[in-house]
Amino acid sequence: MSYAVPSHRDTPRGLAKLFALNWALILLLCAVAGAGFLMLYSNAGGSFSPWAGPQMIRFGVGLVAMVVIAMVPLRFWRWVAPFAYLGAFALLVLVEIMGSIGMGAQRWIDLGPIQLQPSELMKVTLVMALAAYYSWLDPKKVSHIFWVILPLVLILAPTALVLKQPDLGTALLLVMGGGAVMFLAGVSLWYFGAAVLTVAGMVYAVLKSKGTSWQLLEDYQYRRIFTFLDPAADPLGAGYHITQAKIAMGSGGLAGRGFMQGTQSRLNFLPEKHTDFIFTTLAEEFGFMGSATLLGLYTLVIVFCIASAISNRDRFGALMTGGLTVTFFLFFAVNMGMVMGLMPVVGVPLPLVSYGGSAMLVLLAAFGLVQSAHVHRPRSQQD
Known part of the structure; x- marks a missing residue:
């Protein structure tokens, strides 16, 4: 695939940019968010307060x-990418100094009306910075060890800060999202093989360190791992969340119990039913059909984004779109796998459905970047 840098002569101008937006993608995002509003309304007992409103x-x-960001030329986002990354990294450092503590973790900065979670910003700015780096770098050099070092530093530095908060779920998303951009840029598969072996060694070290003076994870994180392996071992303690989630999803059957008729959520058996475990409410009330419908909407979002990335002849736009698409996929894949007991509970929200300010706004801003790449992509004379 050949890449080009868009110029002001081959991209839409003014109001024409609005018509150039991927409106099908916008409608899909609205549909996903609508499902979230319904679930938040139901979880509040038929009230828009305190979550749905x-x-x-x-x-x-x-x-x-999102629309405003989409109107901004792609060359601006390429230029601002490293500064956005440095800003997000500075906020992560600030969290360590003066961050607010909630549920045993120090992840937020109190800005009065809102609680800002810088790690959410980092998920997007990391992809932007890596896409800008590889759009500048000669494709023939992407696998040279010297040119691989900087991307690794860009990925591992914020990951270390996020792990310290502690936030294992976001740390995993940063590593996998950054790795996805490196893969799409054409970095040799040998590096990814070495990474897999390194991760296997780290997992072994993490498990062996439990109970020692050099223990690598917090006690609650070990409980999550062992609960994932055997949730029935402590159904009223560490395994309570996943046990209740499975009961809720199983009771939904094919078509569900009906809107606002879920017993697990209505009787408050479900933990974090408005955030990380909101998918279980949907599965209980709308059953397999409702769950499959939501998964279908997510899949269509991914398909539209992949199609946009493949058709984009600007390297920065294509890599950024691809990286953000993978990050979005990891969001819902990890959350759904978590609540179904296929993955350890790592505290990843369901995108556009779970209640939350930072995650919602940052994710829509990310889709604004995807739309900017789509609107300002280079066009041939035949287009």
């Missing part, structure tokens, strides 16, 4: 922000 306002603000 604020979530709808945030989505409206984020949707406007």
Whole structure:
């Protein structure tokens, strides 16, 4: 595939940019968010307060922000990418100094009306920075060890800070999202093989370190791992969350118990039912059909984004779109796998469905970048 840098002569101008937006993608995002509003309304017992109402306002603000970001030329985002990364990294450092503590973790910066979670920003700015780096770098050099060092530093430095918060789920997403950009840029598969072996060694070290003076994870993180392996060992303790989640999803059957008729959520058996475990509410109330419908919407979002990335002849736009698409996929794949007991519980929200301010706004901003790459992609004379 050949790449080109878009110029002002081959991209839409003014109001034409609005018509050039991927409106099918916007409608899909609205449909996913709508499912989230319904679940938050149901979890609150048929009330827009305290979750559905604020979530709808945030989505409206984020949707406007997405369109505004999409109108900005792609060359600006290429230029601003390293500065955005440095800003997000500085905020992560600031979290260590003066961050707010919630549920045993120090992840937020208190800005008064909102709680900013810099790690959410880092998921996007990391992809932007790596895409900008590889769009600058000669494709023939991407696998040279010298040119691989900087991307690894860009990925591992924020990952270390996020692990310290501690936030294992976000740390994993940073590593996998950054690795996806490196893979799409054409980095040799030998590096990924070495990474797999390194991860296997780290997992072994993590398990062996439990109970020693050099223990690598917090006690609660070890409980999550062992609960994943055998949730029935402590059904009223560490295994309570996943046990109740499985009961809720199983009771939904094919078509579900009906809207606002889920006993597990209505009787407050479900933990974190408005955030990380909101998918279980949907599965209980709308059953397999509702769950498959949501998964289908997510799949269509991925398909539209992949199609946009493949058709984009600008290297930065293609890599950024591909990296953000993989990050979005990891969001819902990890969350769904987590609540179904296929993965350890790592605290990853369901994108556009779980309640949350930072995650919602940052994700819509990321889709604004995807739209900017789509709107400002180079066009041939035949297009």
